[in-house]
Amino acid sequence: METFLIKAAQLILALAILIIIHEFGHFLFARIFGIRVEKFYIFFDPWKELFKWKPGKYIGGLGRQKNLGKGDETPECAESDSDGKKSGFWKDTEYGIGWIPLGGYCKISGMIDESMDTDQMKQPPKPYEFRSKPAWQRLLVMIAGVLFNFLLAILIYAGIVFATGERYVSVSDADKGLEFSGAALKAGFHNGDIPLEADGEKLDGLPSEDRMRMIQAKEVTVRRGDGTAIVKIPEKFIFMLEEEAKSDTAQINFFTYRIPTRVTQVMPGEGAAKAGVKEKDEIIAINGKSTPSLTEFLSTLEGHDNETIDVTVVRKNLNAADTLNLPVTLSDNSKMGIGLEIDPSAFFKTKEKRYSIFSSIPRGIEMGTDRLTSYVKSMKLVFTKEGAKSVGGFGAIGSIFPESWDWIAFWNIAAFLSVALAFMNILPIPALDGGHVLFLLYEVIFRRKPSEKFMEYAQMTGMALLILLLVYANGMDIIRFFFK
Numbered sequence: 491m492e493t494f495l496i497k498a499a500q501l502i503l504a505l506a507i508l509i510i511i512h513e514f515g516h517f518l519f520a521r522i523f524g525i526r527v528e529k530f531y532i533f534f535d536p537w538k539e540l541f542k543w544k545p546g547k548y549i550g551g552l553g554r555q556k557n558l559g560k561g562d563e564t565p566e567c568a569e570s571d572s573d574g575k576k577s578g579f580w581k582d583t584e585y586g587i588g589w590i591p592l593g594g595y596c597k598i599s600g601m602i603d604e605s606m607d608t609d610q611m612k613q614p615p616k617p618y619e620f621r622s623k624p625a626w627q628r629l630l631v632m633i634a635g636v637l638f639n640f641l642l643a644i645l646i647y648a649g650i651v652f653a654t655g656e657r658y659v660s661v662s663d664a665d666k667g668l669e670f671s672g673a674a675l676k677a678g679f680h681n682g683d684i685p686l687e688a689d690g691e692k693l694d695g696l697p698s699e700d701r702m703r704m705i706q707a708k709e710v711t712v713r714r715g716d717g718t719a720i721v722k723i724p725e726k727f728i729f730m731l732e733e734e735a736k737s738d739t740a741q742i743n744f745f746t747y748r749i750p751t752r753v754t755q756v757m758p759g760e761g762a763a764k765a766g767v768k769e770k771d772e773i774i775a776i777n778g779k780s781t782p783s784l785t786e787f788l789s790t791l792e793g794h795d796n797e798t799i800d801v802t803v804v805r806k807n808l809n810a811a812d813t814l815n816l817p818v819t820l821s822d823n824s825k826m827g828i829g830l831e832i833d834p835s836a837f838f839k840t841k842e843k844r845y846s847i848f849s850s851i852p853r854g855i856e857m858g859t860d861r862l863t864s865y866v867k868s869m870k871l872v873f874t875k876e877g878a879k880s881v882g883g884f885g886a887i888g889s890i891f892p893e894s895w896d897w898i899a900f901w902n903i904a905a906f907l908s909v910a911l912a913f914m915n916i917l918p919i920p921a922l923d924g925g926h927v928l929f930l931l932y933e934v935i936f937r938r939k940p941s942e943k944f945m946e947y948a949q950m951t952g953m954a955l956l957i958l959l960l961v962y963a964n965g966m967d968i969i970r971f972f973f974k
Contacts (some may be wrong), residue, residue: 520631647861648851671680761818
């Protein structure tokens with residue numbers, strides 16, 4: 491129970507922070523352009539709110555309210571505020587906390603949003619309303635939430651590397667060697683090579699830095715077997731990598747660490763769990779064929795849809811290690827239902843780099859961009875059969891937080907969730923920011939607005955889709971909990 495409460499507290503805190511920053515982006519740009527913001531709420535408040543406050547007018551919660559001044563509590567009272575600015579930057583907004591921790595909202599005057607306030611839209615447009623402003627201002631208001639979430643992720647990553655430094659495995663310390671892409675193999679690299687020098691300079695920095703040094707070098711010295719070899723880098727090597735990266739299976743990284751296949755998670759009810767595979771097992775062979783690296787394991791696994799294969803694992807005990815042969819039945823996508831360790835630092839010697847305040851910002855930008863790119867690329871898996879089964883709701887999100895409170899781990903997860911929230915919100919789905927952006931781009935291009943009736947129907951359709959997705963994702967959490 492204690493573990494559950496710790497994870498739940500971290501989840502709620504992370505969501506609250508991300509929601510506040512996201513909605514503040516909308517709020518800030520709306521007020522900059524003189525658009526009135528009627529409500530700013532953390533979490534949803536159907537029927538009742540836990541807390542509400544309007545500066546100088548009232549404060550309340552759970553049905554009780556105390557008036558603080560003479561002002562009418564309805565925002566429409568300030569008719570003298572014709573441009574949305576005269577009554578103060580923040581004073582005309584009601585701030586509150588809802589009781590359903592599934593999101594939040596910023597109710598902007600004159601806009602069809604999740605509040606579905608159609609009565610307001612039937613009135614003549616007022617100068618301080620969203621619909622009265624130029625399209626470019628409305629576009630910036632809608633993009634601001636996503637932008638602020640991404641900026642938050644960058645600041646968190648920058649703060650983490652400034653506070654703790656960064657542990658990494660240099661390519662020269664990867665004693666099992668590297669796995670190279672097709673373009674790199676054509677250039678002369680061999681799988682298992684350990685890069686040592688680029689144009690005579692030792693490669694022992696951050697992998698991202700050494701990767702670029704190798705791409706730009708004329709020659710790279712590698713350890714190959716018991717000796718060394720020189721790889722002549724083609725003049726247009728970077729263009730070869732960029733062309734290769736256009737495919738679904740390649741990345742401009744051009745190499746990955748050659749690491750063992752270590753199990754970090756076993757999915758209940760899947761083939762591996764039924765066969766007795768356990769966390770921390772290392773898979774060394776499939777059907778008697780040696781798979782000394784993760785890449786070789788994944789390639790060997792392909793093409794065995796719905797088959798039962800012989801998986802050889804090494805299981806370390808307190809004083810020894812056992813080698814076991816386990817019959818594992820695969821799914822129709824040649825999956826056995828396991829999670830695998832992909833962090834090289836779990837296998838190799840690590841180094842540490844410290845950052846100043848100024849150098850931490852570029853690293854934060856790089857980390858945020860990398861996380862966003864990886865997340866976008868992984869989204870295609872959601873539309874596969876296995877991906878649909880793995881979709882989870884708040885239970886799945888909460889489970890990724892540590893069992894004990896660890897601030898570094900918390901902020902790392904919060905930064906990743908902020909990137910994910912930014913991407914999900916910019917999807918062109920009605921009811922999300924991306925849906926509003928899509929309609930605004932239509933208005934800019936064709937110089938006419940979609941009708942308000944169309945916007946109402948689009949908003950309702952989008953909300954219905956989001957509710958169905960929410961029910962499905964959290965339903966999968968419940969199914970996995972009871973039928974694991």
